[in-house]
Amino acid sequence: MGAEHGERSAPRIVEHRVGGPVPPPPDGTVAVLLHGRGSDEQDLQGLARLLPRDWTLVTPRAPHAGAPWGYGPGWAWYRYLAEDRVDRATLEDSLGALGQFLDGLPDLLGGPVERLVLGGFSQGGTTSLAYALGPGRDRVAAVLNFSGFLADGVALPPPAEAPPILWGHGTGDPAIPYALALRARARLREAGIEVRASDHPIGHGIVPAEIEAAVALVEGLDRAGA
Numbered sequence: 447m448g449a450e451h452g453e454r455s456a457p458r459i460v461e462h463r464v465g466g467p468v469p470p471p472p473d474g475t476v477a478v479l480l481h482g483r484g485s486d487e488q489d490l491q492g493l494a495r496l497l498p499r500d501w502t503l504v505t506p507r508a509p510h511a512g513a514p515w516g517y518g519p520g521w522a523w524y525r526y527l528a529e530d531r532v533d534r535a536t537l538e539d540s541l542g543a544l545g546q547f548l549d550g551l552p553d554l555l556g557g558p559v560e561r562l563v564l565g566g567f568s569q570g571g572t573t574s575l576a577y578a579l580g581p582g583r584d585r586v587a588a589v590l591n592f593s594g595f596l597a598d599g600v601a602l603p604p605p606a607e608a609p610p611i612l613w614g615h616g617t618g619d620p621a622i623p624y625a626l627a628l629r630a631r632a633r634l635r636e637a638g639i640e641v642r643a644s645d646h647p648i649g650h651g652i653v654p655a656e657i658e659a660a661v662a663l664v665e666g667l668d669r670a671g672a
Contacts, residue, residue, distance in 0.1 A: 457509030457539045459547040462554075463487045465494040466502040469557025475664060476502045476551065477563045479590070480544075480570025484512045484520035490567060496657040498665075502555060508569070509543045510536060523573040530598045530626055532572070537597065541577050548585065563664055565590025565612075567652060568622065575611070576600050579639075583607050587667060590614075590660045592652045595622050596630035605638030612663045613641055614656030616648035 470476050477497065481489040487507035494503045508521040515525050523540045525533035551559050564586045566574045571594020578586040583603050589611045602608070611634065615627040624645070634641045644659040 457543050459506045459509050459543045461487050461507040462547075463491050463505045464502065464555070465491050465505075466497070467500060468502060469555050470502045470559060471500050473560050474500050474502060475561045475563055475587075476504060476555065476559045477565065477590070478504045478506065478548065478551075480523065480564075480566030480573055481505065481508065481521070482566070482568030482570055482593075483522050483526070484517040486520050490570075493652070493657060496654055496661075498661060504551070504555075506544075506547055508573075509540055523569045526569070530595045530630070532597050534599060537573065537576060540573055541581060544573070544577055545581055548582070561587045561664075561667070563588050563590060565592065565660070566594065567592045568594055568650065570594065572597055578609050578611075579603055583609065588612065588660075588664050590663075592656055593619060593622055593650055595626045596633065602634065602637045602639065605640075608637075608639040610640040610663060610667075611642070612644060612656075612660045614644040614646070614652065614659065616650060617645055618647060619650045621650040 479490040487505045490505045508523045510522045512518055512520045512522040524537035562585055564574045564578050571591035574589055575591055575596055578589040579600055579602060586609045588609050592614045615624055617624045631641050642663055644656045646653050
């Protein structure tokens with residue numbers, strides 16, 4: 447049955463921004479960072495100045511329009527319900543669209559992606575965790591979660607299959623409470639998954655120290671594998 451007969455077409459990622467070297471240098475890092483609810487692909491490009499100069503930064507636009515869910519004129523990765531619960535179908539749509547987008551990175555960037563780092567802010571962090579611990583765990587070298595949460599229902603892989611996680615969070619976050627971060631980190635660590643914390647006395651945002659901690663985690667992968 448085609449879309450003209452009522453079948454819903456799957457959302458796609460159609461817009462993005464790229465900063466840093468293109469194509470990526472040999473053995474270079476490609477960081478794909480996902481924006482938060484109601485924002486767009488331009489938002490996290492401002493972090494490029496805090497990243498190593500040999501990193502390529504890719505920021506895609508979420509596939510769901512935010513307005514129908516009351517999120518303003520921007521875009522969203524899923525429909526939020528409450529606490530750590532999301533509308534699973536909308537998240538799964540985004541995970542599928544994200545996987546397709548990542549499949550196309552070599553063509554988009556004009557060269558191979560030797561090391562892929564996935565992360566994001568708020569909804570973007572939540573989506574990054576769900577993808578990297580699920581369908582993308584064999585392709586993501588590290589996860590950078592800034593002020594997101596671990597969505598209820600995300601199954602955890604065996605420790606050997608999970609990428610390391612940098613989790614930055616504001617202790618005074620009014621949007622995604624710090625308590626959710628503590629609860630999720632405890633669950634991840636109990637499962638044997640590596641989680642590094644970078645907490646700061648801020649609200650819902652990112653400070654340079656979190657980016658420094660994220661870079662240290664990723665750069666340390668080389669030393670760990672030596």
